[in-house]
Amino acid sequence: MSxxxxxxxxxxxxxxxxxxxxxxxxxxxxxxxxxxxxTGG
Amino acid sequence: xxxxxxxxxxxxxxxxxxxxxxxxxxxxxxxxxWKDKAIASARQVTDLQKNLSxxxxxRTDEKxxxxxxxxxxKNRADLAEGKLSSLATDLSLANTARASAEQERDKxxxxxxxxxxxxxxxxxxxxxxxxxxxTLRDQMNDGIAQRRSLEDKLLDQQGRIDEAQQREEQMLxxxxxxxxxxxxxxxxxxxxxxxxxxxxxxxVDGVVRQAKKNASRSAELVEISIGSDDQIEKKMKLxxxxxxxxxxxxEITDVYPDMSVGRxxxxxxxxxxxRGDHVTTKL
Numbered sequence: 001m002s003x004x005x006x007x008x009x010x011x012x013x014x015x016x017x018x019x020x021x022x023x024x025x026x027x028x029x030x031x032x033x034x035x036x037x038x039t040g041g
Numbered sequence: 042x043x044x045x046x047x048x049x050x051x052x053x054x055x056x057x058x059x060x061x062x063x064x065x066x067x068x069x070x071x072x073x074x075w076k077d078k079a080i081a082s083a084r085q086v087t088d089l090q091k092n093l094s095x096x097x098x099x100r101t102d103e104k105x106x107x108x109x110x111x112x113x114x115k116n117r118a119d120l121a122e123g124k125l126s127s128l129a130t131d132l133s134l135a136n137t138a139r140a141s142a143e144q145e146r147d148k149x150x151x152x153x154x155x156x157x158x159x160x161x162x163x164x165x166x167x168x169x170x171x172x173x174x175x176t177l178r179d180q181m182n183d184g185i186a187q188r189r190s191l192e193d194k195l196l197d198q199q200g201r202i203d204e205a206q207q208r209e210e211q212m213l214x215x216x217x218x219x220x221x222x223x224x225x226x227x228x229x230x231x232x233x234x235x236x237x238x239x240x241x242x243x244x245v246d247g248v249v250r251q252a253k254k255n256a257s258r259s260a261e262l263v264e265i266s267i268g269s270d271d272q273i274e275k276k277m278k279l280x281x282x283x284x285x286x287x288x289x290x291x292e293i294t295d296v297y298p299d300m301s302v303g304r305x306x307x308x309x310x311x312x313x314x315x316r317g318d319h320v321t322t323k324l
């Protein structure tokens with residue numbers, strides 16, 4: 001049995017930040033496709 | 042080792058996710074401008090394609106027209122070449138004719154010079170002949186004048202001869218009559234006559250042309266139609282009568298060849314003298 005790692009490290013924070021950035025990027029991507037009518041131009 | 046890989050992957054994930062976010066945001070921010078530019082570009086491309094097609098159509102029409110013009114010009118050039126060749130042939134013929142004409146001209150010029158020299162000689166000869174003709178004409182005119190003068194003289198002489206012949210005939214008749222008269226009176230005509238011989242009066246008849254008083258109205262002058270040609274002489278007395286009526290006697294004062302003027306002898310007047318009255322040398 002391994003012991004649970006209870007202390008988050010900087011890498012956990014970085015992963016959280018990257019997840020947020022990915023979500024924001026997806027939101028921008030969806031908005032862009034919506035404005036373009038989902039046809040790509 | 043695994044930690045290093047995991048950490049690296051986490052960092053890479055962070056970097057890529059940030060990049061994705063940035064690119065997505067940038068695209069969302071600028072995609073509208075890009076779209077407008079794309080639409081404008083598409084519209085411009087459409088316009089350009091339309092212009093291109095119009096230009097191509099116009100070019101095709103122009104090309105067709107130019108080809109037709111080229112064909113027409115080619116035909117025209119062919120015709121012109123044909124005419125040019127014909128004209129070249131004509132030119133060669135004309136040159137040949139001109140050369141022959143020049144030879145003919147030179148020949149004629151030579152003939153002309155000869156003819157001019159001959160004409161000058163003829164002119165000189167003609168001038169000489171004209172002067173000679175003028176001299177001969179003057180001589181002929183002089184001869185004609187002399188001949189006319191001689192003819193006039195001859196005619197005058199001939200008239201005198203005829204008149205003399207008539208007088209001779211009258212004289213011969215008169216001599217014959219006088220001889221007969223002498224023979225009838227027993228007179229020898231060859232016997233010589235002693236003493237003055239009165240002038241014989243020949244009977245001559247005439248008419249009065251006019252009668253006028255003189256300036257002092259002391260005497261009346263009468264012009265009669267007989268003169269010296271009719272043997273009328275000055276101081277001869279003539280008788281004026283009208284029909285069977287004696288009018289007066291006149292004495293001749295002036296005598297001309299075909300008329301005379303007489304003065305009325307007032308002592309013998311038996312009436313007035315009028316134009317047309319008869320006058321005679323003896324009744």
